[in-house]
Amino acid sequence: MSNVDLTQLINWRREFHRCPEFGWSEFTTTACLIKILRAMGLEVLAGPKMINRDFIYGRTPALVESGLARAKANSVDEALLAEMDGLTGCVAIFDSGKPGPTVALRFDIDCVYVQETAEAEHIPNRDDFASKNPGMMHACGHDGHASIGLGIAKWLTENGNQLTGKVKIVFQPAEEGMRGGRPVAESGIVDDANYFLGMHLGFIAKSGEIVVNPNNFLCTTKVDFRFYGAPAHAGAEPHLGINALAGACHAATQMLGISRHGKGMSRVNVGVIRAGEDRNVIPSYGELQAEVRGENEEINSFMAQQMHRIAEGAAHSFNLRLESEIMGEGVDLVNDKELVELLTNIVRRNPELTAVQQRSFGGSEDATTIAKRVQRNGGKSIYFIVGADLAAGHHQAEFDFDERQLKTAADLFIGCLQDLMVNPA
Numbered sequence: 001m002s003n004v005d006l007t008q009l010i011n012w013r014r015e016f017h018r019c020p021e022f023g024w025s026e027f028t029t030t031a032c033l034i035k036i037l038r039a040m041g042l043e044v045l046a047g048p049k050m051i052n053r054d055f056i057y058g059r060t061p062a063l064v065e066s067g068l069a070r071a072k073a074n075s076v077d078e079a080l081l082a083e084m085d086g087l088t089g090c091v092a093i094f095d096s097g098k099p100g101p102t103v104a105l106r107f108d109i110d111c112v113y114v115q116e117t118a119e120a121e122h123i124p125n126r127d128d129f130a131s132k133n134p135g136m137m138h139a140c141g142h143d144g145h146a147s148i149g150l151g152i153a154k155w156l157t158e159n160g161n162q163l164t165g166k167v168k169i170v171f172q173p174a175e176e177g178m179r180g181g182r183p184v185a186e187s188g189i190v191d192d193a194n195y196f197l198g199m200h201l202g203f204i205a206k207s208g209e210i211v212v213n214p215n216n217f218l219c220t221t222k223v224d225f226r227f228y229g230a231p232a233h234a235g236a237e238p239h240l241g242i243n244a245l246a247g248a249c250h251a252a253t254q255m256l257g258i259s260r261h262g263k264g265m266s267r268v269n270v271g272v273i274r275a276g277e278d279r280n281v282i283p284s285y286g287e288l289q290a291e292v293r294g295e296n297e298e299i300n301s302f303m304a305q306q307m308h309r310i311a312e313g314a315a316h317s318f319n320l321r322l323e324s325e326i327m328g329e330g331v332d333l334v335n336d337k338e339l340v341e342l343l344t345n346i347v348r349r350n351p352e353l354t355a356v357q358q359r360s361f362g363g364s365e366d367a368t369t370i371a372k373r374v375q376r377n378g379g380k381s382i383y384f385i386v387g388a389d390l391a392a393g394h395h396q397a398e399f400d401f402d403e404r405q406l407k408t409a410a411d412l413f414i415g416c417l418q419d420l421m422v423n424p425a
Contacts, residue, residue, distance in 0.1 A: 012151075018132050044090050046089070094166065094169075102167075103417060114397055175365075196379060210354065217332045219332050223308070225290065234279075267294075273286070388405040
């Protein structure tokens with residue numbers, strides 16, 4: 001096991017937990033990461049140096065401004081905000097100075113829109129590190145992920161002389177909604193990576209379990225559909241109106257009835273519908289926020305095409321103008337056998353841990369886009385699960401996790417780095 005300090009990991013985790021920030025608004029979080037990493041002596045890239053603006057999803061001016069305002073209220077240095085250039089996330093680079101492989105590690109940093117419970121027995125309340133930002137909470141463990149990344153960075157600065165090659169630690173924004181992975185991948189920041197490693201705390205495993213080869217990562221496409229009609233008085237002149245609510249509702253019910261694919265898992269959901277102005281006005285605007293998922297890209301593409309056809313058909317039927325915008329997307333992933341075997345051997349060196357070879361992930365994960373980018377460039381990738389007992393499920397108001405597993409995760413990453421990058425001298 002490494003000499004990573006669990007107390008330090010917990011302190012970092014709790015600091016991030018107090019100040020959760022939604023994707024693309026994580027300016028305070030990013031500034032905190034950059035300051036800590038640079039104080040360690042690491043090179044740190046931020047803003048357009050690790051984000052390709054052309055591939056950004058689900059980032060609105062209001063969202064960005066809210067994060068910037070929060071950062072200024074938190075006294076974040078203006079020069080640091082200027083360096084970020086309106087973009088969040090950062091990449092820390094450790095260079096051993098010796099020829100060897102490049103290994104990319106990825107840790108997400110955003111929160112979800114959940115109001116944290118006020119229950120006194122909730123540990124963040126009991127120990128005074130609950131969210132200070134109303135309606136936002138680290139209810140998925142990304143605060144823990146960020147602290148693990150920092151722990152590995154600190155270990156590298158103190159012990160990296162035993163390694164060869166480079167390590168790139170990617171602190172990714174906007175994982176929720178599958179919005180940040182592609183702009184990171186398309187920046188080219190991992191194009192020189194021979195290996196990619198990512199992980200998640202909890203989820204489908206309990207403390208002591210390490211799912212070394214989770215399967216059934218689902219591709220996904222998340223789309224907003226906007227229907228535009230015309231208002232009119234609902235009593236006096238309803239014939240002059242064009243009812244966008246009716247078109248949106250029709251599209252929603254039809255989308256939920258899309259035939260599931262016979263070649264593998266497929267999913268569809270309409271999670272949000274907004275429409276109308278007043279009870280006596282023909283609704284002139286309707287909006288759907290929908291998503292599809294598929295076991296592979298072929299199935300996901302089928303589901304997405306059906307969803308778009310239904311929206312277009314509803315717009316035509318109700319004489320509406322339609323706009324659609326992709327708000328996020330993710331791909332499937334098959335872990336490389338070499339890395340599965342490597343991680344399995346590392347887990348087996350620790351008698352308190354159990355290696356679970358396969359367990360269904362059954363959802364989508366933004367890291368897959370970065371992992372596949374590495375694979376398509378000839379590298380190898382793995383995404384694994386570090387079990388952690390949970391107080392409540394992910395994205396719930398009572399969510400909390402076994403903080404001891406922060407060190408477990410850091411130790412596993414460090415073990416992988418040591419096996420992949422050991423100095424042959």
